[in-house]
Structure formats: C-alpha cells, structure tokens
Amino acid sequence: MKMEWGGGLSTLPLGARLGLTGLCIVLLGGLAASFQHMIYHYENRDERPEFSVDDVVGAYHGLNSPSLLKEALENGHPETLPADQRSILIEWLSGSRIVEDYDSLDLEIPPAEILDEQCLQCHTRDLAESQGIPSLEYFDDIKSISFSREVEPTPVKILAASTHAHALSMSVQGMMVLLLALLTAWPTRRIGWICALMGLGLMGDIGGWWLARYSPSFVMLIMVSGAAYSVGQATLIGSILLDLWRGKKPRTD
C-alpha cells in the first residue's frame, strides 16, 4: 500500500510543526521518566539495594531464596565445625532475631564467637575477595547472606489495575506515534519494521507481566520486550522530529 501523501511532515504549516515538535519532545521526556520511575519502583523488591533481574522476578513472579549462610551450614560446610555449634548457628539463622542475637550472651555460645573461631581462617575479607567466597569478617558481611528472601509478587488486583491503565494508554500512544511515523517521508518499509518492534514489544511486555506469574523465565521476555518498545518508540519519535524539520521542498509530482 502506498499512502497518497509523500510530502512528509515538513510540508505541514509552521504552527503545526512547532506543536508536533513540542509534543514529541514531551513524549521522549515521558519515556525517560518512565524508565527512571521503573528503577525507583522496583529496585528494592528483592530486599537488596540496586536494581537487578531479581527485582523484576520478585515483582512479577515472587522470589524465594534461602539464606546462603544457612544453606552452607545445612549442607555440612565446613566439615570442621562441631555439631553442637552448627545447631546453634542454624537455630539462630532460622529465628527472627538474627540481628539481636548475633552477639547475645544469652545463647550458649554467641554466633559471633563461633563464626570468629571457626570461619575466619578462610573467610576474612582479603581471603574472601581473592577466592571469590563470601567474607564473614564483619557483621555487615555476615548480615548480607544471613536472611532468607521471600518476596510476594504484586497482587493480582494491582496487576489488573496496572494492566488496565497501561494497556489502554500505551497502545493508543503507540498507534499515534506509528501513524505519524507513516506520514513522514521516510521509506514506509523501513519505518514499518520499527513499528513492528514497538508494537510486538508492548505485547510481549504486558503479556509477560501475566505469564511471569507462572514461570520466572518470562521475566526475560518482559525486559527484552519493554526495551524493544521503548527503543522502537524513541526511534520513531526521533524520525518524526527529523522529518518535521528536514527542510525539503514539498514534492510537486
């Protein structure tokens, strides 16, 4: 199909081009703000600072990862640890007073003392760094691998509300950008592929929110599709802006 237009957006009257330019720039700003908002919104989902894939898994699928420290002890590491001290540590890590009881004198032997005596010959910060194993030298190090992480996914009701808001607005926004892009003087076929990237990206992104509830492998779909949607849309908006001001004379044929 060839559109009977051909002149591109640069043939529009100056006022319309100024208006469209402003709207396109605001839309680009909105895309950037969405990205920043997403990081703020999800960065603490996995109970650890900094944004990572676990945050997205936590939000859309839920996360259940046992404490690294407890797991190692339960698996019999280190072999040299006396059984009674192992039970004290495991009991301490299974309770809800990990911080309070770390050096508590109420326990038979405080966990801090056991860790100092039984682990430090191999788990100082220096040794840990050179061997790629966790450090157990300071409580901050120990704390970071002591807690199990159980993250509930976003409740279905909230996901439905979010889908309702995003599916309706983002699809229509995508259509507007797509239509404008098709009205530019850029080759329709090339613009078409970027449109495909944007449209299928949005479908994969929002579809992934629901599929990820069943399997965490769909979290990758969310991230890749979300990126495809954003990159596709930003590219189309850029193409529209360039076309608005390309300064070519209107076609006379």
Ligand code: HEC
């Ligand atoms: C003789 C040296 C040695 C001692 C003593 C030792 N570790 Fe280790 N630890 C290692 C090595 C080597 C590894 C990495 C290989 C492995 O997982 O066995 C490791 C790994 C670990 C890990 C990471 C496991 C994982 O899956 O990544 C934890 C947690 C750990 N040790 C805790 C402890 C605790 C707690 C103690 C004391 C109660 C202790 N270790 C005593 C040498 C030691």
